[in-house]
Amino acid sequence: MHVLNPQFKEMCIHQDQSVLHAINRLESNRVQIAFVLGSSDQLVGVVTNGDVRRFLLEGGETSDSVQLCMNRTYRSAPDKASREDLLKLLDLGFNAIPRVDGGGRLIDVITAEHLPTVPEAPIFTRARAPVRVSFGGGGSDLTYFFVDHPGAVLSTTISLFCHVTLVPRNDAEIHLHAEDLDEVESYASLADLQSRMNRTSLLAATVAVIKPASGFSLYVRSDFPVGSGLGGSSAVTTAIVAAFNELRLDRWTTYEIAELCYQAERLCFGIAGGWQDQYASAFGGFNLIEFDGTRNLVHPIRLEESVVSELEECLILCDTQIAHDSGRIHHEQRVEFDRDSKASELKAAVDLCRKMHRHLIRGELIEFGRDLHAAWQLKRGFAASVTNPHMDHIYASAMNAGAMGGKLLGGGGGGFFLFFVQPRCRKAVTAALISAGCRIFAFRFESKGVTSWRSKLT
Numbered sequence: 451m452h453v454l455n456p457q458f459k460e461m462c463i464h465q466d467q468s469v470l471h472a473i474n475r476l477e478s479n480r481v482q483i484a485f486v487l488g489s490s491d492q493l494v495g496v497v498t499n500g501d502v503r504r505f506l507l508e509g510g511e512t513s514d515s516v517q518l519c520m521n522r523t524y525r526s527a528p529d530k531a532s533r534e535d536l537l538k539l540l541d542l543g544f545n546a547i548p549r550v551d552g553g554g555r556l557i558d559v560i561t562a563e564h565l566p567t568v569p570e571a572p573i574f575t576r577a578r579a580p581v582r583v584s585f586g587g588g589g590s591d592l593t594y595f596f597v598d599h600p601g602a603v604l605s606t607t608i609s610l611f612c613h614v615t616l617v618p619r620n621d622a623e624i625h626l627h628a629e630d631l632d633e634v635e636s637y638a639s640l641a642d643l644q645s646r647m648n649r650t651s652l653l654a655a656t657v658a659v660i661k662p663a664s665g666f667s668l669y670v671r672s673d674f675p676v677g678s679g680l681g682g683s684s685a686v687t688t689a690i691v692a693a694f695n696e697l698r699l700d701r702w703t704t705y706e707i708a709e710l711c712y713q714a715e716r717l718c719f720g721i722a723g724g725w726q727d728q729y730a731s732a733f734g735g736f737n738l739i740e741f742d743g744t745r746n747l748v749h750p751i752r753l754e755e756s757v758v759s760e761l762e763e764c765l766i767l768c769d770t771q772i773a774h775d776s777g778r779i780h781h782e783q784r785v786e787f788d789r790d791s792k793a794s795e796l797k798a799a800v801d802l803c804r805k806m807h808r809h810l811i812r813g814e815l816i817e818f819g820r821d822l823h824a825a826w827q828l829k830r831g832f833a834a835s836v837t838n839p840h841m842d843h844i845y846a847s848a849m850n851a852g853a854m855g856g857k858l859l860g861g862g863g864g865g866f867f868l869f870f871v872q873p874r875c876r877k878a879v880t881a882a883l884i885s886a887g888c889r890i891f892a893f894r895f896e897s898k899g900v901t902s903w904r905s906k907l908t
Contacts (some may be wrong), residue, residue, distance in 0.1 A: 470512040517879035556812040574617040577692035577902040580607035581680035582730035587803030591724030601741035603726040610673040612685040616693040629671040657721035677773030679860020681727030688712040690730040692902040708732040729773030734899025757813040768888040772864035819870030823855030836862030851882035
């Protein structure tokens with residue numbers, strides 16, 4: 451049964467009532483209009499002060515039926531009329547607009563003061579975080595080095611992303627969907643996740659750090675393979691943190707996002723490694739990132755557009771299709787650092803990083819390409835597992851085909867190689883890499899770091 455809203459019931463009379471009833475209704479509401487309803491609340495007419503005056507001047511009586519003085523020609527709006535349409539009617543001078551449903555029944559009265567706002571719809575959030583390529587200084591971002599010796603890393607982000615969708619729930623349940631691995635983890639609550647958490651789920655470790663107050667479903671997918679050496683696990687944690695940050699009133703800063711990601715990835719999940727990946731994915735673009743025992747700082751690099759475009763054309767990114775375990779390699783590097791006093795080699799890597807920085811900002815790309823070769827030669831000495839005969843064969847194949855320099859990205863042992871080539875050698879180097887079993891990845895530099903946004907659930 452249709453029930454009139456009490457807000458505008460005082461503006462309505464029944465078609466069997468008198469003109470006097472209409473006058474009483476007109477005097478009792480501010481807009482001075484009365485709506486005449488038939489059976490089942492169908493709107494059959496409208497009465498205004500002018501209608502009543504004309505009726506009485508023409509000899510009508512207040513005891514007569516309101517049907518004799520009501521206006522049967524009136525402007526109404528359907529229940530699905532948009533706010534824009536209603537605003538236009540009000541702007542045309544209509545003081546009160548009856549809204550009717552498909553059966554002609556009065557369901558609402560629109561006035562300038564009573565125009566329903568758009569109802570708040572359930573929302574979900576999305577985030578996208580890029581991976582990085584590190585040109586030089588890798589290894590100096592490890593805490594055990596830079597607490598005593600300043601570190602620096604030169605890197606940029608590229609157009610390969612981790613994508614996250616976060617859908618809040620009305621209960622406490624947590625569902626984590628790792629779409630690339632075709633895995634789903636389900637927990638009854640955050641407390642359940644915390645009690646069952648072990649170091650096998652990066653997604654669960656990140657959620658445990660964030661500590662969301664209610665349940666949700668989280669969907670994660672990536673444009674890059676696991677074990678790429680592109681800082682992919684940091685892109686995953688950064689995108690997850692940003693998706694939750696989109697729901698906060700007090701937003702985390704970019705530095706805070708990076709620190710939360712470091713906590714989740716390095717401390718809770720237990721992947722050994724440095725700090726550069728989290729900062730790179732959070733901030734995005736070309737950066738010189740400095741590390742010391744007091745404060746880590748991200749310095750954006752401003753490059754001429756022609757330099758960025760030329761560097762993009764001179765680089766080849768290829769997947770060796772051999773996954774690497776960066777955590778294991780970093781553990782080995784730490785052991786060798788303590789045993790063999792590798793600090794001098796890492797200091798040399800920092801010096802080279804700063805040299806590469808100078809070449810890059812001046813657009814001296816040929817020198818920059820040669821520096822990549824020097825960076826790889828230094829990196830090879832950090833730990834025995836950084837390279838192997840197959841990695842050396844891939845590198846030699848590219849150099850023999852005309853590459854000027856290159857380096858293995860990430861901890862080593864597998865993942866992605868980055869090579870610098872001049873235009874005349876690009877085809878030959880690409881062919882040599884494919885012959886060596888590599889897969890070429892097209893990419894563009896990405897100037898933005900992690901981005902997040904919200905959308906309505908439909």
